[in-house]
Amino acid sequence: DTEVTQTPKHLVMGMTNKKSLKCEQHMGHRAMYWYKQKAKKPPELMFVYSYEKLSINESVPSRFSPECPNSSLLNLHLHALQPEDSALYLCASSQAPGTVTYEQYFGPGTRLTVT
Amino acid sequence: AQKVTQAQTEISVVEKEDVTLDCVYETRDTTYYLFWYKQPPSGELVFLIRRNSFDEQNEISGRYSWNFQKSTSSFNFTITASQVVDSAVYFCALSEPENYGQNFVFGPGTRLSVLP
Numbered sequence: 129d130t131e132v133t134q135t136p137k138h139l140v141m142g143m144t145n146k147k148s149l150k151c152e153q154h155m156g157h158r159a160m161y162w163y164k165q166k167a168k169k170p171p172e173l174m175f176v177y178s179y180e181k182l183s184i185n186e187s188v189p190s191r192f193s194p195e196c197p198n199s200s201l202l203n204l205h206l207h208a209l210q211p212e213d214s215a216l217y218l219c220a221s222s223q224a225p226g227t228v229t230y231e232q233y234f235g236p237g238t239r240l241t242v243t
Numbered sequence: 244a245q246k247v248t249q250a251q252t253e254i255s256v257v258e259k260e261d262v263t264l265d266c267v268y269e270t271r272d273t274t275y276y277l278f279w280y281k282q283p284p285s286g287e288l289v290f291l292i293r294r295n296s297f298d299e300q301n302e303i304s305g306r307y308s309w310n311f312q313k314s315t316s317s318f319n320f321t322i323t324a325s326q327v328v329d330s331a332v333y334f335c336a337l338s339e340p341e342n343y344g345q346n347f348v349f350g351p352g353t354r355l356s357v358l359p
Contacts, residue, residue: 184346
């Protein structure tokens with residue numbers, strides 16, 4: 129089973145709202161990722177968690193706050209977003225890297241609209 | 244500098260034609276990994292293949308084949324006898340040793356339309 133699930137599928141929020149995106153995998157992967165993808169562009173890495181610890185933060189604004197409660201779950205907390213943050217947010221997971229770089233498996237994404 | 248180039252922005256073919264998607268990458272590392280992903284209209288990126296820099300063997304999986312040439316820094320993807328279900332955006336990605344290879348650099352993607 130190579131499934132990564134994400135909820136919700138669609139989210140519309142105002143600039144003053146607080147919301148969270150959720151991601152779950154049951155493949156025993158120890159690395160999880162958040163990407164942002166704008167229309168007709170490739171995914172851009174936002175955060176990486178390895179063994180439940182934040183290992184990469186690609187200079188993402190603080191209005192995006194990631195959380196990894198356990199090895200299967202990854203959240204992205206959203207607060208005071210801007211309309212330009214509207215995008216498809218993708219979660220991915222992979223085996224924890226070591227001497228080998230493993231493929232990442234992606235969820236279906238959450239399409240976020242900020243009004 | 245763009246590390247992964249996919250020069251073809253959009254390609255249209257008629258069903259059953261063969262099509263090759265180009266990927267050219269740039270890296271100073273001797274150890275690296277290359278990937279291809281498919282993104283259908285539904286949005287989910289589907290993993291197709293992983294190749295490390297020490298394995299230059301070409302690979303075939305059903306109608307899909309990949310040609311890896313280190314001499315030209317290319318990792319091209321061919322779909323034989325294309326089908327309408329192959330319509331999607333295809334991304335080539337590069338992973339380098341920095342940050343244990345977790346930072347994938349995606350190319351801009353090639354949108355493939357297969358017409359019936």
